[in-house]
Amino acid sequence: MFLPMHKRSRPLPLLAALLALPFACLAQAATDSEPIVKHPRLGTCVHFHQTGKGWDVDTVMPLIAQSGVSWIRDEISWASLEREKGVYVIPEHDIRWIEAAHKAGLKILLLFNTRGNKLYDNIYDPDAYARAAAWLAKELDGKVQAMEIMNEPFNFKGMGTVFGGTWNGREPDNSTSPWVHHYVKLLNAAARAIKAANPRMTVVGLGAEAPVNFRMLEIGIASEVDGIADHPYSRRVIPELVLFAATDGILKRDGIATADQRGTYASQVRMYRERSARFNGPKQFWITETGFTTYSGVDRQLHAGFTEEAQARYLQRRIVEALGLGVDMLFQYDFKNDGRDPNRAQHHFGMINWDLSPKPALGAVNRVATALATCEPAPGNAKITVTVFPHAERIDAWPIVWDGTKIAAPGTIPVHHFVDQSGTPVIALWSAERAGSDQHPRHADIELATASGSAFTLRTLKVHDLWTGKTRTMTPRQKNANTWILEQFVVPDTPVLITPATDDFSTTAAGSPVLTTSPSPDATAANDAVSLFARDRSWKFNPGKEFPGATGKLTRTDEDDTPVVTVDYDFTGGGRYVSADSSFGITQSAGEIRFFAKSGNPLLLAIRLIDSTGQTFQIKRPYNQTGEWQPFRIDLADIKGQSWGGAGDGKPRFPLKQIRICISATGKGAPRGGQVTFANIAPAS
Structure with a gap:
């Protein structure tokens, strides 16, 4: 049964004190005289269900309501809801936080979590779980807007322990672990029951590591599941990356690619959507946990210990990228530190500390929420x-x-x-x-x-x-x-x-x-860049003879009907650079030199322009969009860089008579061999 929440037992002097603090991270926080701006697709994870761990409803919920997020994610466990077969009672402390969130104007993603219910021979009985989930969805109609079916089902001595299998769902013979099949059965049963009881309730699920989620999609997800739940913790790398790069080591581990070779999160979101569409899976994509911990960093196996400033910066980047990619919902993990042990990563994901004092992340997330609250992503319709x-x-x-x-x-x-x-x-x-x-x-x-x-x-x-x-x-x-x-x-x-x-x-x-x-x-006059790699342009390979040892070659081909020049290079025998050289007149009226480059390795390019007096101008530019076409541009009206020889005065005399594109490996440990391809425009592929 659903009981009304107790009235708040004490005032909120702490909230007023926090908002008065001269922290830069609270500069954008709302006050009583200003409207609170909330981003409709941002939420935060909370643990009000864990009584006695510092999650006081009366003090913490108002802070969340003023942080810029519109949602919270918290849980009710199946075992606490159903203590007697077929009898469902929501614990009173869960009723309190649900009512408090509703009163604060916050929407709720309710995690209906379980590590099994011992009332049943199969502690993960899908039909029994589904009946309980359906009752909950109907009982909380209007107070809860979405339900998530379990949290990370393999972890915490969960389904993997009961049914067997690996964390990434891959068995030695490349088959899918038994526990994955059991979870999909439970998810589908629960989603169908929830929608039958309350068609308005949004249902999300999966919530495992990416290789497992990809396997689940292939097994088949019921149409009643609205969204994929993803937990993209970057752990020890920057937020634009995930630890699933499609390289030999990780492909051998997972047996399936879930991101590109660089491990970019943007590629993983794209591949999730492609795979879900291929197997008629959910159309929505929810990040139901993501965050960065500020613990001491002593446990280097999973999470790095980030500074509080780095946590704030990375949260801004993860949120803006996710919103730009069209992710339907994002929940930061979590609003408040869960403990005080400096050496436990799990204790320090919060945007505020255990004592409720703010970290820089609180203001950083608020500023993103405020600035983008009325914006929609426009990746395919950019003006x-x-x-x-x-x-x-x-x-x-x-x-x-x-x-x-x-x-x-x-x-x-x-x-x-x-x-x-x-x-x-x-x-x-x-x-x-x-x-x-x-x-x-x-x-x-x-x-x-x-x-x-x-x-x-x-x-x-x-x-x-x-x-x-x-x-x-x-x-x-x-x-x-x-x-x-x-x-x-x-x-x-x-x-x-x-x-x-x-x-x-x-x-x-x-x-x-x-x-x-x-x-x-x-x-308004036309300004056409020099067509460097047109088919009638002659290019030659130069091994950089003043620094002996480098080898390579230059070839000319077409890619998607676009003429390209490819340079193979090898510095294992020495040398500092190789180059592609071409001699032809370039006048200042051309406006600019522009081209695209693509390589499997990061590189340093030095573009050398030799003027009519023999004076060389060198402009260095990095190539770092590994595996993608990166644009390069030199403004001929304002050539900047090193210069030597010829007139020796740093002033170019046109026409330029030669261009040389020098290629160098970047830094210690960089690959000593590879190839780079150049084109006037990026080929369609």
Whole structure:
């Protein structure tokens, strides 16, 4: 039966004190005089069901309500609900937190958890569990909006112990572990029963490690299951990565690929969706746990011990990326530290400490929630095309080795597109590197292009820093009628949001943006980049003879009807670089040199331009988008870099008579051999 919650027994002086603290992380927190902005797809995990562990409903629930999240995730266990066969009673302490969340305006993802019910011969009896889940879904209608079927079913001496099998669901003969089949049977039975009792209740499940979830999808998930539950803990790497890179060691371990070769989380989300569609699985994708712990770091087997600042920065990046990828819901784990042992990772995932004092993560998550609360992802309908040209590399000097696979922070600059409720585009980007680097923030040229005849002009941009909460106005250089460039843009290791300034566009009564300013006449001329790799261009291989030992070759082919030049290189015998060389006249009127490169390894490219006097200009650029096409750009009106020889004055004389693209391995331990392919445009593949 469902009983009303007890009235709150004491006031909340602690809440007022916390909001008055001069912490930077609370700068954006709501006060009594300001409306509380909550992101509709963000939640946090809580443990109010664990009485006596510091999760006081009266003090903690109001803090959650002001944090910027709209949901909480907590649990009721099957064993506590059904203590007598067929008799269901919700424990009073669970009623209290459910009522408190409802009163605070928070939605609930209810984890109906179990490690078996000993009332039944099969402690995971799927029909008995389903009957209890259906009763709960009907009883809590209006108070609970979604239910999750078990938490990490293999773990905590769960189904793996009872039915047998491995954590990743793979048996030695590559068959699927018995416990996985038992969980799928229980999930499907529960989902069908819940929907029959309460069709409005959202049901999510799976919730195991990615290789297991992929196997579950192949077994077959009932149509009544609305969403996949995923727990993408990055553990010891940055949030853009997961420890499932499709490399030999991990493929041998799992028997199935669940991410790309770099182990990017973006690829894993894409592959989840593809696999679910292939097997007619759930359409929604929920992250029901993700987080970073701030413990001492003494247990290096699973989780690194991150600083509180790194935790905050990584949470911002994980949330913005997930929202940009169109994830339906994300629950941060967890709101409050669960203990005080400095050496236990599980005790320190909270955004606030055990004593309820805030960590930087509290304000960091609040700023993301506030800034993106009215924004929707627009990955396939971006009104602005963004191309990033990084100036400096970010090599991970301390990559981890996980099951025989070296996993390093890629140093890429992710870009995600959103659109706000007025139709204005919002661009999020940051540097995917380890947080809190001792290096100066990276610089990059950010090119923004609108479609011909677009309603937007980008003459003035607003740049909002989610880490500081500050907004500044920037004026990009206009390249032509539809293209602008933010030159030497500082790219931090936390997301920044770029939007057109409000005075550059207006909105009609129907809600469609209309152009209010126009580009200057001198900026409308066509600006065609040099076609470096056209079929009629001659390229030659150069082994870098001044540093003997390097070998390789250059070949010309077509990829998807696009002419490409591929350079094979090998530094095992010595040498510092090899290059692709071409001689032809390049005039300043060409505007820029632009090309794409793709390699299986991170590289350092040095583009050498030799002018009409023999003076060499060298511009160094990193290649770090391993396995992907990365753009490169040199503005011929402002050539920057080292120079020597010829006139020797650092001033280029046109036409440029030669270009040399030098290729070097990056850093100690980098692969000494490989290949890199160049093209004018990225081939369709």
